[in-house]
Amino acid sequence: MQTMPFPGFPKECVEFLQKLKKNNNKPWFEKHKEDYENYVLNPARDFVVAMGERLATISPDIHADPRINKSLFKIYRDIRFTKDKTPFKTNLGIWFWEGEGARFGHSGFYFHLEPPSIMLAAGVYDFDKALLLRFRQAVVHKVRGPALARAIAKVKAAGSYELGGAHFKQTPRGFDPRHKLAEYLRYNSLYAMLSLPIPDSLFTPRIVEISLKAFKDMAPLHRWLVDMINR
Secondary structure: OOOOOOOOOOOHHHHEEEEHOOOOHHHHHHHOHHHHHHHHHHHOOOHHHHHHHOOOOOOOOOEEOOOOOOOOOEEEEOOOOOOOOHHHHHHHHEEEEOOOOOOOOOEEEEEEEEEOOOEEEEOOOOOOHHHHHHHHHHHHOHHHHHHHHHHHHHHHOOOOOOEEOOOOOOOOOOOOOOOOHHHHHHHEEEEEEEEEEEEHHHHHHHHHHHHHHHHHHHHHHHHHHHHHOOO
């Protein structure tokens, strides 16, 4: 059953995140928690549902779950192992993933709102040890390696998309540094992304279609990663 069209994020959503950045403390947040729920959390839930319906047209197995710790990231930061003790994230992160089990360790599509910009991405943000080895083996595979190169070329040809994930300075031991795709052997994750200033469309129903357009452009990389993970 199709849901009501997503009306866009309210301008108060951006205003709340801007104010939270200046007042990143528990007393301020508790005083304005109702604003967070009305202007950030509830609209984000509606966006997940609307975006999930549209993403299903290009990825039928996509997970779009409007719960915190599913498609929605919690606003509370984990400050146990960091010097930065500010308690709250000053962004809105939304994750749509494809694959069974936990939401991470899979490829997916990501929406990130952090004034003054938004970022749209597709791919895997962090390979675990086993997935990293599988990725490297796919890079040098005689069929899957060229398929990766074609997927990346399609994404780059579609617009001003950047490729992320480069990490290691040298080709890992056991792999040929002269391989034609050796640069990707230095990645510990792989994703495409597009960053842009917050558009006026964020506050209108058009943000769903604009996001879908970017996700479609980046889908060749996502599809390659899904295939690599599921082999």
